[in-house]
Amino acid sequence: MLILILGVALWAGAHLFKGLAPAKRAALGVKGKGLVAVALVVSIVLMVIGYKAADGAVLWGRSSALVGINNLLMLLAFYIYAASVRGTRITRWIRHAQLTAVLVWSFAHILVNGDTPSFVLFGGLAVWAVVQMLVINRVEGARAPYVAPAMKSEILAAVISLVAFTIVALIHLWLGVNPFG
Numbered sequence: 001m002l003i004l005i006l007g008v009a010l011w012a013g014a015h016l017f018k019g020l021a022p023a024k025r026a027a028l029g030v031k032g033k034g035l036v037a038v039a040l041v042v043s044i045v046l047m048v049i050g051y052k053a054a055d056g057a058v059l060w061g062r063s064s065a066l067v068g069i070n071n072l073l074m075l076l077a078f079y080i081y082a083a084s085v086r087g088t089r090i091t092r093w094i095r096h097a098q099l100t101a102v103l104v105w106s107f108a109h110i111l112v113n114g115d116t117p118s119f120v121l122f123g124g125l126a127v128w129a130v131v132q133m134l135v136i137n138r139v140e141g142a143r144a145p146y147v148a149p150a151m152k153s154e155i156l157a158a159v160i161s162l163v164a165f166t167i168v169a170l171i172h173l174w175l176g177v178n179p180f181g
Contacts, residue, residue, distance in 0.1 A: 004050025004117060008124035010043035019135035047121060056116025066112045067181040073108035077101045078161040086153040095143055102129040
């Protein structure tokens with residue numbers, strides 16, 4: 001479990017570094033981008049290895065209903081993430097669409113897995129997303145005015161969401177985890 005915790009902590013620290021210590025990050029210059037990128041890759045490796053190796057209490061198991069809800073929430077998470085890139089109408093209400101997508105993704109995975117390692121991984125990433133939003137709000141201040149996008153952006157975000165969901169589902173199947181129950 002320690003490897004998993006270290007991975008989540010490194011992920012959060014690497015992302016929060018610029019917002020919490022802007023002078024130190026700026027002093028690193030271009031080299032800092034590389035260091036952050038390496039830290040993020042190492043954090044992902046630690047999270048994957050740590051999650052696979054972690055053992056813990058199972059509070060509830062998978063059920064058909066939870067798997068179905070999880071998949072609907074995952075479609076929503078992919079749409080919110082795609083909306084951030086395409087600037088769709090949902091971004092009028094969601095300032096931090098990518099981080100909100102992480103929250104939805106985290107909740108969906110906790111809901112369907114219900115074990116201690118899932119609480120550490122997905123709960124830890126959810127906490128990071130909320131803290132990241134607060135730091136961004138503090139650093140950036142008020143939000144830019146909303147500009148309504150073209151309908152093309154809405155359609156493209158929906159298509160991107162479905163394609164991404166399908167690819168991720170296939171990757172889960174390839175890894176031996178059936179996302180459909």
